Each structure stands twice: as structure tokens, then as C-alpha cells.
Amino acid sequence: MLIFSQLTAYYSLYFRKMISIVILGTGNVAQNLFEALHKKDEVKVLAVAGRNTDALNYFSNRTEVFTDWTHLPKADVYLMAIKDDVIHEVSEKLTLDGLLVHTSGAVPMDALSKHSHTGVFYPLQSFTSGKILDFKTIPICVEATSEKDLNLLKYVASTISNTVEHIDSNQRKALHVSAVFTNNFTNYLYGIGKQICEEYTIDFSLLKPLMKETVDKLDVLTPEQAQTGPARRGDRKTLHSHLQLLNDKKHREIYKLLSNAIKAHYGKKL
Amino acid sequence: MLIFSQLTAYYSLYFRKMISIVILGTGNVAQNLFEALHKKDEVKVLAVAGRNTDALNYFSNRTEVFTDWTHLPKADVYLMAIKDDVIHEVSEKLTLDGLLVHTSGAVPMDALSKHSHTGVFYPLQSFTSGKILDFKTIPICVEATSEKDLNLLKYVASTISNTVEHIDSNQRKALHVSAVFTNNFTNYLYGIGKQICEEYTIDFSLLKPLMKETVDKLDVLTPEQAQTGPARRGDRKTLHSHLQLLNDKKHREIYKLLSNAIKAHYGKKL
Numbered sequence: 001m002l003i004f005s006q007l008t009a010y011y012s013l014y015f016r017k018m019i020s021i022v023i024l025g026t027g028n029v030a031q032n033l034f035e036a037l038h039k040k041d042e043v044k045v046l047a048v049a050g051r052n053t054d055a056l057n058y059f060s061n062r063t064e065v066f067t068d069w070t071h072l073p074k075a076d077v078y079l080m081a082i083k084d085d086v087i088h089e090v091s092e093k094l095t096l097d098g099l100l101v102h103t104s105g106a107v108p109m110d111a112l113s114k115h116s117h118t119g120v121f122y123p124l125q126s127f128t129s130g131k132i133l134d135f136k137t138i139p140i141c142v143e144a145t146s147e148k149d150l151n152l153l154k155y156v157a158s159t160i161s162n163t164v165e166h167i168d169s170n171q172r173k174a175l176h177v178s179a180v181f182t183n184n185f186t187n188y189l190y191g192i193g194k195q196i197c198e199e200y201t202i203d204f205s206l207l208k209p210l211m212k213e214t215v216d217k218l219d220v221l222t223p224e225q226a227q228t229g230p231a232r233r234g235d236r237k238t239l240h241s242h243l244q245l246l247n248d249k250k251h252r253e254i255y256k257l258l259s260n261a262i263k264a265h266y267g268k269k270l
Numbered sequence: 271m272l273i274f275s276q277l278t279a280y281y282s283l284y285f286r287k288m289i290s291i292v293i294l295g296t297g298n299v300a301q302n303l304f305e306a307l308h309k310k311d312e313v314k315v316l317a318v319a320g321r322n323t324d325a326l327n328y329f330s331n332r333t334e335v336f337t338d339w340t341h342l343p344k345a346d347v348y349l350m351a352i353k354d355d356v357i358h359e360v361s362e363k364l365t366l367d368g369l370l371v372h373t374s375g376a377v378p379m380d381a382l383s384k385h386s387h388t389g390v391f392y393p394l395q396s397f398t399s400g401k402i403l404d405f406k407t408i409p410i411c412v413e414a415t416s417e418k419d420l421n422l423l424k425y426v427a428s429t430i431s432n433t434v435e436h437i438d439s440n441q442r443k444a445l446h447v448s449a450v451f452t453n454n455f456t457n458y459l460y461g462i463g464k465q466i467c468e469e470y471t472i473d474f475s476l477l478k479p480l481m482k483e484t485v486d487k488l489d490v491l492t493p494e495q496a497q498t499g500p501a502r503r504g505d506r507k508t509l510h511s512h513l514q515l516l517n518d519k520k521h522r523e524i525y526k527l528l529s530n531a532i533k534a535h536y537g538k539k540l
Contacts, residue, residue: 084505084508085505106500106508124476124477124479124480125479125480125483126480126483126484126487126498128487128490128491128496131487131490133483137479138479139476139479141476163476165473165476167472170470171470171471171472173511173515174466174467174469174470174472174515175467175470175472175476175477176512177466177512177515177516177525178462178463178464178466178467178472178474178477179463179477179480180499180500180501180512180525181459181460181462181463181466181521181524181525182459182460182463182477182480182481182484183477183480183481183484183498183499184497184498184499184500184501184502184532185459185524185528186456186459186460186481186484187484187487187493187496187497187498188493188497188528188531188532188535189451189452189455189456189459190451190452190456190484190485190488190493191492191493191494191497191535192448192451193448193449193451193452193493194448194492194493196444196447196448196451197444197445197448199444200440200441200444200445201441202437202441202444202445202448203435204448206394206409206411206433206435206445207394207445207448207449207452207453208485208488208489209394209395209407209408209409210394210395210396210449210452210453211452211453211456211485211488212482212485212486213395213396213403214396214452214453214456214457214460215460215478215481215482215485216482217396217398217401217457218460218478218481219478220398220401221398222461222464223457223458223460223461223463223464224461226398226457227454227457227458227461228396228453228454228457229450229453229454230376230450230454231454232454235354235355238354238376241443242446242447242450245443245444245447246447250531250534251451253527254451254455254527254528254531255447255450255451257523257524257527258455258458258524261458261520261524262454262458264520265458265461
């Protein structure tokens with residue numbers, strides 16, 4: 001991996017100017033991108049555009065705001081931080097000179113194919129309303145139709161993040177599926193854990209240090225090495241007694257499927 | 271919740287002496303307990319007992335070590351940090367005067383019923399070989415057959431942890447099932463995420479900040495509020511394209527079951 005201070009210095013010379021940016025969208029991703037970018041010397045956020053005037057208030061004291069997306073200022077990069085299902089539609093309505101990129105993990109780059117300079121600038125994180133995260137730790141996955149545009153995106157990304165990766169649309173789709181397993185599904189399992197705790201008047205927050213450590217362990221072990229529990233041990237007695245404790249049919253079904261998958265996975269290796 | 275510095279001061283007066291402890295077992299839990307307890311003024315680890323002489327070397331410079339479990343020094347508390355399936359068997363062989371407790375999330379307290387003073391001292395965390403964790407953040411779930419013994423365990427626990435909870439055997443079993451969902455199963459899903467990344471030559475560590483944030487979010491949102499993703503949105507197009515990308519039959523089966531569970535859960539609320 002490149003050392004990004006070097007990369008920044010290199011591209012800074014290469015581009016020889018401050019990169020101008022317009023953000024399209026006003027939601028959590030737009031807010032987090034704005035907070036990270038607007039304090040950087042290498043870039044300037046010229047404007048934020050959005051249809052929701054209330055949401056635009058968040059930005060209006062610090063940059064120009066536009067509700068009319070058809071009259072945006074000229075910029076080097078247009079970052080679309082809008083919902084997946086309107087990316088294509090909105091992009092078709094825009095007439096721009098610069099590089100148009102979206103920030104979605106799930107939408108292929110060619111959704112923007114009306115335009116000649118396109119790319120993707122995907123921050124691999126889940127953003128929450130009102131919560132501004134430290135962008136330095138958020139990987140940014142970039143892709144572009146040309147090498148020059150790709151370098152421009154790498155440069156912009158490297159000003160705000162320590163981890164910038166070139167990920168093509170096919171890889172990004174796989175990354176998105178992987179994120180469904182490691183984020184959406186794990187969160188759903190946290191919800192089941194909480195329901196079980198509530199049934200037995202246990203404070204769910206007791207489990208948080210364990211949940212944090214489950215992730216932190218992966219700094220030193222692979223998930224395969226870190227796997228523990230009754231299914232991993234093939235401990236039928238405990239598996240049976242857990243199934244008896246679960247009152248919700250759906251929870252039992254998930255418990256069985258995942259336990260069997262773990263048993264089958266490790267069984268092969270015994 | 272009690273302020274534990276007050277609790278410690280209170281029980282310190284109540285017990286009016288240093289609490290002596292013998293640890294039975296030499297594994298990850300025993301090592302972590304030893305590291306946390308041996309530096310506390312309120313307690314003294316008199317000895318560690320184990321059958322594995324190599325493993326006892328870890329402790330031998332800092333406390334007495336025993337391989338013969340039938341001749342242990344007299345102590346206030348005997349902490350059994352041994353495998354679940356031998357707790358009952360070992361406890362039957364011991365002849366002791368003090369309070370005998372095990373440290374398991376899965377074994378009921380009455381596994382120790384040969385003895386008159388028994389309890390449970392369950393640190394709710396997953397310990398890894400060679401990794402010493404900060405015990406202050408690890409919840410300790412205590413239970414005992416008498417109020418006096420329970421207070422003694424609360425006192426000992428409060429010297430090393432900020433979170434001490436009285437959890438009965440039935441609640442502890444529910445907590446253990448909840449931990450299977452939030453630790454064992456999520457770790458298995460991390461493994462699937464890693465496999466998908468590897469198939470597409472993507473560095474799995476790109477997903478770690480997302481995995482950490484999935485847990486951290488729960489400081490401000492419930493899992494239900496935090497749920498996102500294609501299943502939550504009822505986005506059939508993405509669900510379908512994800513299923514097409516998954517090559518492993520087992521992964522598809524898990525993807526379908528969890529997505530349908532999320533759809534059903536949130537469908538009810540729409």
C-alpha cells in the first residue's frame with residue numbers, strides 16, 4: 001500500500017491546484033463527506049445541492065447551497081451522495097463538464113453512462129443521522145472510466161482517508177454482499193440477542209464488550225480461528241438446551257441453520 | 271447502578287480483611303483472571319492449580335502452583351476456570367472449606383451441589399490465547415447460594431470490573447444463548463464475508479471499520495433502529511442480484527433466511 005502523505009504530495013504537484021467539489025445530496029453521507037472535505041486545503045467544496053431546503057440549512061452557513069440541480073457551479077468533481085434508486089435518474093438530468101461520481105456500494109458505475117467522465121467514490125461505512133465519523137479510518141473505494149480520473153479520485157480520497165483502494169464495479173458488488181453479511185445480518189442478530197435478553201430481564205448492554213471484542217479479535221485471528229461456541233465444539237447437549245430456551249420459531253430456525261453450517265464447516269476439518 | 275468505588279469501600283469494611291483466592295485452571299480465562307486479580311490490594315491470589323505443568327509455568331514466578339487439586343491451601347474463594355464439561359466432575363473430587371465458584375456462562379450453579387458454599391463468577395467475554403484484556407470493561411455476572419456469599423463475589427468482582435450484575439442460572443443461560451447469536455454467529459458471518467472478499471481478491475480488512483461501527487452504533491440506536499440494507503428496504507432487485515453473486519449454496523441459504531426474517535420483521539411495522 002502506498003504511503004498516502006507521499007501520494008498526496010505527488011498528486012498535489014500533478015494537479016497543481018486546489019480540487020473544486022460540488023456535493024449533490026444532503027443526507028448522512030453528504031454531511032460526513034462535507035465535514036471531512038471542507039477543512040482540507042487540497043480541496044474546496046464549492047457548493048451543496050439538494051431538493052430539501054431544510055436539509056440544506058445544515059450546509060448554508062459554510063458553503064453555497066443550490067436547490068436547482070440544473071444550474072450548478074463548474075467544478076472538478078461532482079459527488080452524488082443520494083439514494084441508490086435515484087442515481088441513474090438524477091444523473092440523466094444533469095449537464096456537467098467535470099467528473100461525476102456516485103458514492104454507492106451497490107450501484108454500478110455505468111448507471112452514470114450519459115456522462116463522459118464518471119466514477120465511483122464509495123466510503124465503506126454505515127452512516128447514522130447526526131453522527132459525524134472520523135473519515136481517516138473509513139476505507140474509500142474508487143473507480144473511474146479513465147486513469148486520469150481514477151488518479152484524481154485517489155488524490156481527493158487520500159486527503160480525507162488513510163485507506164484508498166481501487167475497486168471495480170464487480171468487486172464493489174461483492175464487497176456490498178460481504179457488507180450485508182458483516183453489517184446488516186450481524187445487526188439483525190444483535191436484535192435477536194436483545195430480544196432474548198429482554199425476555200429474561202437482562203440488560204442487553206452487558207453483551208456490548210463481547211460484541212466489540214468479536215470484531216477486535218480479527219486483528220490477530222481469522223474468523224475461522226476465532227470461531228467458538230457449542231456448534232464449533234459439536235456440543236449437542238448445549239445446542240439442544242438452547243433450542244428449548246428459544247420461544248420464537250424464527251429464532252430457532254436461524255439458530256439451527258447457523259449451528260448446522262458451523263458444524264458442517266468445522267466437521268470437515270476434524 | 272451502584273458506584274463501585276463506594277461498593278468496594280463498603281464491602282472492604284464489611285469483610286475487614288484481604289480476600290484470599292485460589293484459581294483452578296490455567297487457560298485463557300484463568301490467565302486473564304489472574305492478571306486482573308493479582309495486582310489488587312483487596313484480594314490475594316494464594317495459588318493456581320492445574321494438571322498441565324507447562325501451563326502452570328505462566329503463573330509459577332508470581333504465586334504458588336499446585337498440580338494436586340486435593341491438597342489446596344485454605345482460601346476464601348476458589349475460582350474454577352476450567353472447561354464446562356469437567357466442572358461437575360472436578361467439583362465432586364474437591365474437599366474445600368471456602369466458597370467454590372465456576373466461571374462458565376453455560377453451566378448451572380447446581381453442578382457444584384456437593385459443596386455447601388457455591389456460586390458463579392462469569393466474566394462475559396471471549397478470551398483469546400495470549401491476549402490479556404482490560405477487565406474493567408468486562409461485565410461479571412455473579413450468583414451464589416447465600417446472600418453473604420453473593421456479597422463476597424460482588425465485592426471481589428467490583429475490585430476488577432466496573433460492571434457487576436447479579437444474574438441467576440436461568441438468566442445466565444439466556445445470556446449465553448444471546449451471546450451465541452451476538453458472538454458465535456456474527457463471527458461465522460464475518461467468515462462468510464471474508465470468503466466472499468477472497469473470491470473477488472478484495473482485502474477483507476476493508477470491512478473492519480464497518481464491523482466496528484455496527485457495534486458502536488448501538489450506543490445511540492437500538493439494533494432495530496440501526497437496521498439497514500436491501501432486506502430492510504424491501505429492495506428485491508438488489509436481493510436477487512446478491513443471490514446470483516453467491517456461489518456457495520450454504521451462503522445463499524443463510525442470505526435468504528436472514529433476508530426473509532428481516533423483511534418479515536419490518537414488513538409488519540410498515
